[in-house]
Amino acid sequence: MNGTILDVLRDRAARTPDRVVFRFDEDDRVQSVTFADLARAARSMAAALNREIAPGQRVLLVYPAGVPFIEALFGCLMAGIIAAPIYPGSVTDRSSSFEAIVENAAPAAVLTTGATLARLRKRGAAQGNLRWLPTDAIDVTDGDARASRPEPQDIALLQYTSSTTGKAKGVMVTHANILHNTRAIRETYSLTDGSRGVCWLPPYHDMGLIGGVLQTVSTGMETLLFSALSFAQHPLRWLAAISSHRAELTAAPDFAYELAAAKLETLDGPLDLDLRTWRVAISGAEPVRASTMRRFAAATELYGFRAEAFFPSYGLAESTLIATGRRNATQVSIRTIDRHAAGERVVREPRNPLAAQEIVGCGRPVGGMRVLTVDPERRLPCPDESIGEVWMAGDSVTAGYWNLPEETASTFCAFLANSDGPFLRTGDLAFRVGGELFVTGRIKDLIIVRGRNHDPAGIERSVEQCSPRFASHGAAAFTVAAQSGEMLVVMQETTNAVSKDERADLLARARAAVANEHQLSLHDLVLVRRGSLPRTTSGKIQRFRCRLRYVAGEVEGIAVS
Numbered sequence: 001m002n003g004t005i006l007d008v009l010r011d012r013a014a015r016t017p018d019r020v021v022f023r024f025d026e027d028d029r030v031q032s033v034t035f036a037d038l039a040r041a042a043r044s045m046a047a048a049l050n051r052e053i054a055p056g057q058r059v060l061l062v063y064p065a066g067v068p069f070i071e072a073l074f075g076c077l078m079a080g081i082i083a084a085p086i087y088p089g090s091v092t093d094r095s096s097s098f099e100a101i102v103e104n105a106a107p108a109a110v111l112t113t114g115a116t117l118a119r120l121r122k123r124g125a126a127q128g129n130l131r132w133l134p135t136d137a138i139d140v141t142d143g144d145a146r147a148s149r150p151e152p153q154d155i156a157l158l159q160y161t162s163s164t165t166g167k168a169k170g171v172m173v174t175h176a177n178i179l180h181n182t183r184a185i186r187e188t189y190s191l192t193d194g195s196r197g198v199c200w201l202p203p204y205h206d207m208g209l210i211g212g213v214l215q216t217v218s219t220g221m222e223t224l225l226f227s228a229l230s231f232a233q234h235p236l237r238w239l240a241a242i243s244s245h246r247a248e249l250t251a252a253p254d255f256a257y258e259l260a261a262a263k264l265e266t267l268d269g270p271l272d273l274d275l276r277t278w279r280v281a282i283s284g285a286e287p288v289r290a291s292t293m294r295r296f297a298a299a300t301e302l303y304g305f306r307a308e309a310f311f312p313s314y315g316l317a318e319s320t321l322i323a324t325g326r327r328n329a330t331q332v333s334i335r336t337i338d339r340h341a342a343g344e345r346v347v348r349e350p351r352n353p354l355a356a357q358e359i360v361g362c363g364r365p366v367g368g369m370r371v372l373t374v375d376p377e378r379r380l381p382c383p384d385e386s387i388g389e390v391w392m393a394g395d396s397v398t399a400g401y402w403n404l405p406e407e408t409a410s411t412f413c414a415f416l417a418n419s420d421g422p423f424l425r426t427g428d429l430a431f432r433v434g435g436e437l438f439v440t441g442r443i444k445d446l447i448i449v450r451g452r453n454h455d456p457a458g459i460e461r462s463v464e465q466c467s468p469r470f471a472s473h474g475a476a477a478f479t480v481a482a483q484s485g486e487m488l489v490v491m492q493e494t495t496n497a498v499s500k501d502e503r504a505d506l507l508a509r510a511r512a513a514v515a516n517e518h519q520l521s522l523h524d525l526v527l528v529r530r531g532s533l534p535r536t537t538s539g540k541i542q543r544f545r546c547r548l549r550y551v552a553g554e555v556e557g558i559a560v561s
Helices: 005-015 035-050 067-079 098-105 114-122 175-188 206-219 228-233 236-245 254-265 290-303 339-343 405-412 456-465 500-518 543-552
Strands: 020-026 029-034 058-062 082-086 109-112 132-134 155-160 170-174 196-199 222-225 249-252 280-283 310-315 322-325 334-338 356-360 370-375 388-393 424-433 436-442 447-449 452-454 470-482 485-494 522-529
Touching: 005 035, 005 067, 005 175, 005 206, 020 035, 020 067, 020 206, 029 035, 029 067, 035 067, 058 067, 058 098, 067 082, 082 098, 098 170, 109 114, 114 132, 155 175, 155 206, 170 175, 175 206, 175 322, 196 206, 196 236, 206 222, 206 249, 228 236, 236 249, 236 254, 236 290, 249 254, 254 280, 254 290, 254 470, 290 356, 334 339, 339 356, 339 452, 339 500, 356 436, 370 424, 405 424, 447 470, 447 485, 452 456, 456 470, 456 485, 456 500, 470 543, 485 500, 485 543, 500 522
Parallel strands: 020 222, 058 082, 058 109, 082 155, 109 132, 196 222, 196 249, 249 280, 280 310, 485 522
Antiparallel strands: 020 029, 155 170, 310 322, 334 356, 370 388, 388 424, 424 436, 447 452, 470 485
């Protein structure tokens, strides 16, 4: 693919210099950025950075969401410097992978703002041998000097995966990957340079970085941005922004739709919302639940939202972002299968209602991508309605993991038995029906008890639903070794403290649900405060960290009176 997103930016800045590309809303103060503003800031930033850092070197971007982050990102792209966006909270989080990221990337500097650096140092972080460079304090007056022109095959970004199963790895995203994936997003959802979007997703995660920031520039649309913290504090601000901005597109994980629906259901009266312009509601980054879509559609129907606006999608950082998605505003595909048979990688109708599991279709391959389900042992493609590992190939598949050749070879260089390849092995399990992908879980997350496979997400859902005291999207299921074999443990967030009698009742309910629906014995139910389970930057619970904390005896349960 010819060109880079920088060529797109230069072209739009020349043809439509005064068109707004981003509006950033912080504390009800809106800052607007035009294409000319962004191109000018990127040139100035690139020139200033090249005086300090050579092209090809890595830098970490430690910024809160906002315009300074976007200017630094495009400055790095224009300077030929490889940027790695990092969640600011990870710098001070003792359980984070920040040190591992530093060791892997060997950055020449950490770019940030002066205010962010001061806050980090006040908390005892940002010390050591790293070079911290506040970009709001460097000289950017010489704006055109030495700005380089990267080639499409050059590495543009390192997307450090916020893994649910292990330590973070730096996915090498090329300029060609960015342009291919953002154009696939534009074509899949029929976006134009007149489209409007809203995004609160963190810019250091692929869904916010590629889908919220880079896709906006590539398409030439206008996006209203605000922070994930603002969403967490006031979930309905998301819907208010869509209404006031007359947006047609937004994307979020499943939990965000459920949280917004729950808030709407508690209101005493209707809000002043108009969601009739919202035609593309992308749901991705974690399992898409049919129940969530129904609940959200029911809660927002009054305001003009249509259920057919839901567009479940599938992707991962290793494919830049999107790999499959729906193209038309029709009814979402939902299949009800037997959860026990699915554990053995077989798709069939449930024989017992308690074994029923709804799986949402995530559309078909986009942008010319090849997406297969494969038997990983025999390396043969699976027929329709047979569960296998998702393998993919195409121009959105990234260049591998930075400085990890063995992991790159095992993940990005898979071949079928007939030598067809290479393919990216995703580690996700799915089946296909007529070309549409239905994702059922992850290989590494499977719970194996007495030789049978069980999906942890299904167990978590069963526990969450057995009591209104349990927080939705707030459970982690895993096994621990014991003399008698693997024992099932669930850590569950609750809304508040419970009494001893209540805890006994909750434990009985959870054990009954797990036994009835999964034919498993629940060894331990650990109740913890809401929001206390370790999560990735996209909000997914990290089961492997929960297990490590449990085994180490580091879990702090809620107070039991």
